[in-house]
Amino acid sequence: MKEKKSLSKVFVILSVFLGVLLFLSIGVIFIGNFAFKRTRTIVEPGGGNLSFYSRRGDSTLALSPSITTMYEGSYAEYEEAENVEYEERDAKLVKTGEISVEVDDIDETVESISNIIEIYDASIMSLNDTGKGLYRNVFLSIRIEQANFESLFDEIKGLEGEFSESSISVSDVTETYIDLKARLNNHKNVEEQFLKILEKAETVEETLSVYNEVSKVRLEIERIELQLKNLETQTDYSYIYIRIHQSSEGAELEEKGWRPVGVLKDALRALVSFGQFLGSILIWLVVFSPVIALFVVPAVIIQKKRKK
Secondary structure, eight states, rough: OOOHHHHHHHHHHHHHHHHHHHHHHHHHHHHHHHHHHTTTOOOOOOOOOOOOOTTTTTOOOOOOOHHHOOOTTTHHHHHHHHHHOOOSSSSEEEEEEEEEEESSSSHHHHHHHHHHHHHHHOEEEEEEOOGGGOOOOOEEEEEEEEEEEHHHHHHHHHSSSEEEEEEEEEEEOOOHHHHHHHHHHHHHHHHHHHHHHHHHHOHHHHHHHHHHHHHHHHHHHHHHHHHHHHHHHHHHHHEEEEEEEOOOOSSSSSOSOOHHHHHHHHHHHHHHHHHHHHHHHHHHHHHHHHHHHHHHHHHHHHHHHHHH
């Protein structure tokens, strides 16, 4: 008799435990499904990095055997091109400035910056105005010729406001620029030699082989020229990034544009969403009620018999 009662207790406890576990599992599945439907994924575009070669002559050019025999000293001329000395030894610098300032009147500050920009013939590349009142922020991106970079930077720092941050970063890309120029000169020499070989080609096979090598060299030349152009743009122009924040002293005491009707609609939307949430839970419980009953009903029956 005692053994039967012990087994009954174990069965009741196990049934209740399984029922609770099933109920929790249903709740987790439902909440996860509900949260997944209401989640939005924002993909921010991201930008790519520009890679440069750091060594001179670090690529090899594979030639077919027939072309190699026809080269007639072109490799010797290619090696001589490695020793070319470039006269362009001026430093190539990439300069970037950042300023963060807190002001009483954002519109007046933006107007003052615009007037200064016109004097230095600079350009506003982007302007982003976010928030209202005390939480208003304006972000500016300015492009300026590198010769006028420091002057414009100092002019902006001379405006009224509390500057919390100002910095200038300089990156020296002189060696990279020289490496690219050397690689470009070398590839042009190789292209010239291949064109001479192309004129001497006697068979269709030789012509196609040389033409294929010329295309590879030309593609590399165009790629290096594009890198040089991008690098020259970065060194000819500099960028200043400005963050303007609203100060507490300049912010208005009361926020304009308060719309009670809009607030009421937001509250009603929240109420509807909460009602939908409760309704969804009820639907899940009804659907899984037979499964829950398989564990709960036997446990209740056994418990009643035990009491009798």
